[in-house]
Amino acid sequence: MKTVRRRSWSFALVLLVVTLGLAAALGPGAALGESESPAPSGDKVVVKIGWMGEIDNLNPLIGWTNNVYEIYGNEYLLMVARDWDTFKPTDNGIAKSWELSDDQLVWTFHMNEGLTWHDGEEVTAEDAAFTYNFIIENQIANFITFLTGVDHAEVVDKYTYKVFCTTPVANMLTLWIACLPEHVFGKMSAKEATVKFQNDPPCIGNGPWQVVEWKRDDYLRMEANPDFLFGAPKPDEVIFVVYQNGDTMVQDFISGNLDAIYMFPPAQFDKVKAAEGVETREYNFWNWDYVGFNCYDGPSGGHPALRDAQFRGALEYAVDREKILSNAYSGRGIPGYTFLPPDTWSDPDYAWAPDDTQRRDYDPDTANQMLDDAGYTDSDGDGVREYKGEPITLRLWADKETPEAARACKLIAGWWEAVGIDVKFSVQDQGVYFDNIWGYKGDTFYPDFDAYYWEWDGYFDPGQTLTCFSPAQIEGWNEFSWNNEEYGRLDALQAAEMDADKRAEYIHQMQQVMYEDAPCFTTVHPYKLQAYRTSTWDGWKLTGNGGKDGPQFAFLSAAMPWAYVNLTPKAAAEDKSNLGLWVAIIVGVIVVVGLIVWLVARARRGGPAVEE
16 A cells, blocks of 8 residues: 555655756756867866878978978968958068068068067067078078078068068068077077977977977877967867878767867768758868879889870870769869869969860870870780880879878779779878888989879969979979979069069969979869867857858868967856756755655654555
8 A cells, every 4th residue: 555645755755866867967067978078178178179181290391291281370470471361461470561672672571579489588580580591591492492582581670670582572471481489490400400300399389379299190289378469369278189080080070079170081071061069161272182293304213104295194084083073072072173273362363274175174085096196005905005015004102191092093093094004003101102202212313103192282372382393393392303494484483473463374374384294183172171069169260261252161271370269168158058047956956855854744743644
C-alpha cells in the first residue's frame, strides 16, 4: 500500500533533483561544452584557428609559404599600411603620411609616434631606414626584386626618413615589406640573417600580436600586444593549429574545438556550411593553381623537350580545366589562364585573359597535331612519342600538402599519356620541390625536375607578383628558370610607371607574353574557403579585396593584422542574459526546499495517512 504522504515526499525529492540538475546543466559550462571554444585558459580569452599547410620559418627574410605570411602580418607592421576594405594606402602602419618629390625620385615618410617593439624599445626612423638599406646592401633575395629602383634610405629625424630612388617606383606605397627591428637584425651579417637566424619565439615585432610559442607542424601561439599603438587586441591569445588531414580539421571545427578554419577541403564545404552557429565564405583572392615546367637553358635535369614553347603549349591543350575544377575542387573556383584572377582589381583592373583565338582550352586533337608538327612523333608505334629517338618521359609531381593537387595530377597524367607522353606521377613533400627546383651541383645551379603542380598566393600589387618571374629572378622566385627578355623589359617599364592606367597596360602585356610562351599554365583559381564561429564570437572582421565585389572575407586575408583584434566571446553576454533564469532557478530551489520542510513537519505531527 502507498500513502498520500509518501507520494508528496517522493514528488518533492524528484522536483528537487530535477531543479538542481537543471541548475547544474545551465552552469558556466552549459552554454559552451568543455571542448568548445572560446574555452577558458585560466582567465584568458583564446581564439583557435585551424589550417592546413606549414609555417616554414619565423624569419621574414627567409620564410615564404602562404601561412607564414599570415603570421608575419600579425607580428610586424608594414612600411605603409593599407585599408582592408579598399586596399588603398592608409596611416596605421609605420608611416602616417608621405610626400613625393617633383622628380618622383625622393619619398619622405613621417612615422606614427609611440610605436614600440615587443621588447619595449621604441620604433624609430632608424629601424625603417635600416630595413630598406639592409635589404638593398645585402641583396636579400626575398625582397630585393621588389625594391627595383630604390637606392637607399636616410634618417631625417627620429620619426622621419627619406627613400631615394634612381627611377620612379610605382609600387612604393603598396609593397609588402615589414619593418624590422634594427637592434635584432642589425647585429647579424647578411648570411646570418638570411640563413642561420630562425627567429625563435618570443619574436620581436611591432604588430598587434607576438609569437611566443611554436611547435613545428603542430601549433603556433601568439599573445596580444597590450601596448599596441592602435589599440590592444581584445582576445589574449590566438593559436594556429596545424592539421595534416582536412577532414579531421573540419570535424574539430564542427565539434566546437576550433573557432575558425581555413583551407579546408572543398568537398567538405557544404557540410561545414550546414553546421549550426557558423558562417562560411568562399571568394576570389590573388591566388592560382598551376603546372610549372623546367625551362632552364643551362645545365639541368629537366627533359630537353620542355625548352620548346610549342611542346609546352601542346601539353596545355591536352588538359581539361573544367574537369579538374569539378573533380579536384568540387567546383569551388573558376578556370584560370594567367596568374591574376578576374574581378579582383578595379580602377584599374590589372587582370588579363586570352580571348577565343588565343586560349588553349582542352583540345587533344590540337595537342597531337602540335606535337606532330614539332617533330615529337611515335616512330615505333608503342604509344610514346620520342625526342631524338628516345621515348619522352616526364616526371609530374603533386604537392603532398594539397589533396586537390594529387587529384588534378592524376587527371593530367592520363591526358598527357593519351597524347603520347609517358608520365611518372608522384606525390612529393615541398622539401623535394625546394631542393630540386632550386637545385645545385656543387656551386652550379642545376634545377632537376620536369613538371610540378603547385599553388601560389600573389601580392595585392600585381607588379610585385609578376616581377617574381622575371629573368633577374632565375635562381630566386622564378621557379621555371624561364628567360624571356620581352617579359623582363615590360617588367622594368611597369615598375617605374607612375600612371596607374599605363602601368596596367604593361602588366597586361606581361601576362600575354607569359601565356604565349607557356613556361607554366594556370589550371584553376580556387576559391578561398573559410568558416568561423558566430555562435560564440562577435567581431569577425569582414573586408574587401580591392576588387569589384565588396567585402568578401573575414580573416586570414593577405596577412591582415586586424582580423582578430575585436573578437569578443559571446559567452559573457549569454551569462548576463541568463541572470533572470538563474534567479528563477534559485527561487524554485527555495520553494522546493520549503515544501520539503513543511512535509517533514507535517509528518512529524502524525497526521492521518489515507490508504489507497
